[in-house]
Amino acid sequence: MSNWTFQRDAIDAFRFVRCDFDPITGTATLVYAFDDGPELVETVTVPGAPFELDDARGAAVERALRLLHLVAGVSYYKAATPSKILIDSYAIDAATARLMETIYLNGLGEFAYRNGLDLHDRIRFPADAEDAASAASAGLRGHALVAIGGGKDSLVSIEALRALGIDQTVTWIGGSQLIKACAERTGLPTLNIGRALAPQLFDFNRQGAWNGHIPVTAVNSAILVLAALLRGVDQVVFSNERSASYGSLIRSEDGQTTTEVNHQWSKGWAFESAFGDYVARHVAADLNYYSLLRPLSELAVARQFARIDHYDAWFSSCNRNFHILGERPVNRWCGVCPKCHFVFLALAPFMPKARLVGIFGRNLLDDPAQTAGYDSLLEYHDHKPFECVGEGIESRAAMAALVDRAEWREDALVKRFAEEIRPRLEPTDLGIEPLLVLDAEHRIPAPLWERLRAHLAA
Numbered sequence: 001m002s003n004w005t006f007q008r009d010a011i012d013a014f015r016f017v018r019c020d021f022d023p024i025t026g027t028a029t030l031v032y033a034f035d036d037g038p039e040l041v042e043t044v045t046v047p048g049a050p051f052e053l054d055d056a057r058g059a060a061v062e063r064a065l066r067l068l069h070l071v072a073g074v075s076y077y078k079a080a081t082p083s084k085i086l087i088d089s090y091a092i093d094a095a096t097a098r099l100m101e102t103i104y105l106n107g108l109g110e111f112a113y114r115n116g117l118d119l120h121d122r123i124r125f126p127a128d129a130e131d132a133a134s135a136a137s138a139g140l141r142g143h144a145l146v147a148i149g150g151g152k153d154s155l156v157s158i159e160a161l162r163a164l165g166i167d168q169t170v171t172w173i174g175g176s177q178l179i180k181a182c183a184e185r186t187g188l189p190t191l192n193i194g195r196a197l198a199p200q201l202f203d204f205n206r207q208g209a210w211n212g213h214i215p216v217t218a219v220n221s222a223i224l225v226l227a228a229l230l231r232g233v234d235q236v237v238f239s240n241e242r243s244a245s246y247g248s249l250i251r252s253e254d255g256q257t258t259t260e261v262n263h264q265w266s267k268g269w270a271f272e273s274a275f276g277d278y279v280a281r282h283v284a285a286d287l288n289y290y291s292l293l294r295p296l297s298e299l300a301v302a303r304q305f306a307r308i309d310h311y312d313a314w315f316s317s318c319n320r321n322f323h324i325l326g327e328r329p330v331n332r333w334c335g336v337c338p339k340c341h342f343v344f345l346a347l348a349p350f351m352p353k354a355r356l357v358g359i360f361g362r363n364l365l366d367d368p369a370q371t372a373g374y375d376s377l378l379e380y381h382d383h384k385p386f387e388c389v390g391e392g393i394e395s396r397a398a399m400a401a402l403v404d405r406a407e408w409r410e411d412a413l414v415k416r417f418a419e420e421i422r423p424r425l426e427p428t429d430l431g432i433e434p435l436l437v438l439d440a441e442h443r444i445p446a447p448l449w450e451r452l453r454a455h456l457a458a
């Protein structure tokens with residue numbers, strides 16, 4: 001072991017070594033290794049310890065801990081992507097193995113595409129246990145842990161739940177000061193969960209590990225499921241919109257084939273439905289995992305966000321705020337990344353121009369330097385960027401709406417759209433209204449859904 005060095009292509013197996021939870025400290029310890037290399041130890045700490053758990057809740061916590069161990073392994077597995085996966089200290093059944101294969105294969109889709117890897121038929125979890133019986137209820141009380149990410153989406157959910165009188169705790173993972181400030185601005189109870197990646201991962205990155213995007217929402221979801229059981233509450237609420245289910249369409253160079261690669265796969269419906277069903281059947285029958293915004297497009301979420309100005313000086317959707325290492329934007333919006341481009345465009349049809357320019361500190365649609373960024377959002381000569389942005393059809397509809405507004409139509413990129421891009425598009429594909437219609441596919445509990453619909457329409 002002491003002579004072990006990370007040699008990506010010589011690695012034979014990825015091992016799920018063990019996982020433990022200490023109810024006295026509230027810390028979950030997740031341990032992995034490559035072959036007989038050093039233990040890679042990730043920790044997750046849920047405030048509120050010591051936790052006193054009865055048998056039913058204790059058993060559910062153990063199941064949630066294993067689920068988290070399996071899901072969070074994706075950060076380390078990706079470093080070498082070996083074809084052998086071993087689970088040392090417990091066995092999983094076929095349903096669990098299938099869920100993990102789905103999460104790893106699809107959640108690493110962008111990673112594989114960018115690195116030129118084919119992970120099909122490579123990711124196989126060993127299903128050595130008999131099929132588990134359906135999970136019992138864990139005796140949970142009615143209360144929601146709502147994930148907050150510092151951007152507009154979770155704030156729309158939080159305000160909707162508040163308006164509907166649902167008890168909620170605003171919950172985030174990691175040390176982001178921006179998220180903390182947004183959470184405090186809600187005036188609601190907050191919960192900040194600690195997470196520390198195994199430090200060796202950063203050494204491996206320097207030593208030539210495969211690197212790239214991971215399905216971080218899947219990891220965050222599994223963390224919140226564990227936290228919900230520890231706190232004895234029955235709902236984990238995310239704010240993933242319908243548009244997240246659609247990836248970037250990438251044409252081959254000869255134009256013959258198109259591949260869909262979804263940067264935000266674990267924000268999509270395929271993940272939510274598979275994960276939410278698994279949690280109810282295999283972790284705790286009374287734990288509901290759902291996204292409150294699943295029926296909404298990005299534009300519909302933007303319209304809801306524009307109804308409140310309470311967070312204008314606090315929120316940011318710019319992911320450059322959330323690096324573990326490295327620089328962050330000085331005033332919350334870098335102004336040059338796909339998320340800044342998209343959020344500016346998505347809010348523009350629903351907000352007074354002065355308010356929007358005030359939030360961003362500049363007018364991105366009057367800056368010719370942003371042309372290439374907007375072209376990729378519009379899927380004009382480029383594919384949708386690998387980022388959490390709306391569908392091309394949403395960007396085109398938002399831009400078309402601005403062409404009709406006197407305060408926007410002279411801005412450089414709106415003008416360019418009107419003159420160069422819009423003439424090539426079908427006018428019938430450019431309406432905003434059809435994109436604001438609510439979808440029927442979601443996991444929102446039925447009584448809540450009826451009331452939410454009325455709230456969104458008000």
Ligand SMILES: CC(=O)N[C@H]1[C@@H](OP(=O)(O)OP(=O)(O)OC[C@H]2O[C@@H](n3ccc(=O)[nH]c3=O)[C@H](O)[C@@H]2O)O[C@H](CO)[C@@H](O)[C@@H]1O[C@H](C)C(=O)N[C@@H](C)C(=O)N[C@@H](CCC(=O)O)C(=O)O
Pocket residue numbers: 074075076197205211212213214215216217218219263264265266267319320321322323324325388
């Ligand atoms: C903040 C960010 O966008 N990071 C992405 C970036 O990583 P970078 O190296 O520039 O910085 P760090 O985030 O500090 O990561 C350092 C290394 O650690 C690895 N890592 C990080 C977190 C984790 O849970 N597991 C890990 O293995 C990471 O790969 C780095 O090697 O580029 C990376 C490569 O493309 C991305 O993987 C980083 O994305 C973060 C995991 C992240 O938290 N991103 C969210 C802001 C994000 O993209 N959220 C999406 C949801 C997408 C989804 O699939 O669920 C969203 O905004 O909707």
Ligand SMILES: Nc1ncnc2c1ncn2[C@@H]1O[C@H](COP(=O)(O)OP(=O)(O)OP(=O)(O)O)[C@@H](O)[C@H]1O
Pocket residue numbers: 146147148149150151152153154155171172173174179217220237238239240267316317318388
């Ligand atoms: N650090 C975090 N802790 C807990 N949940 C998070 C964290 N970061 C993001 N999320 C959640 O993951 C989901 C996707 O994040 P996303 O960034 O799309 O949402 P957002 O920050 O609310 O809005 P926006 O799309 O404007 O950035 C949301 O439900 C969000 O609350």
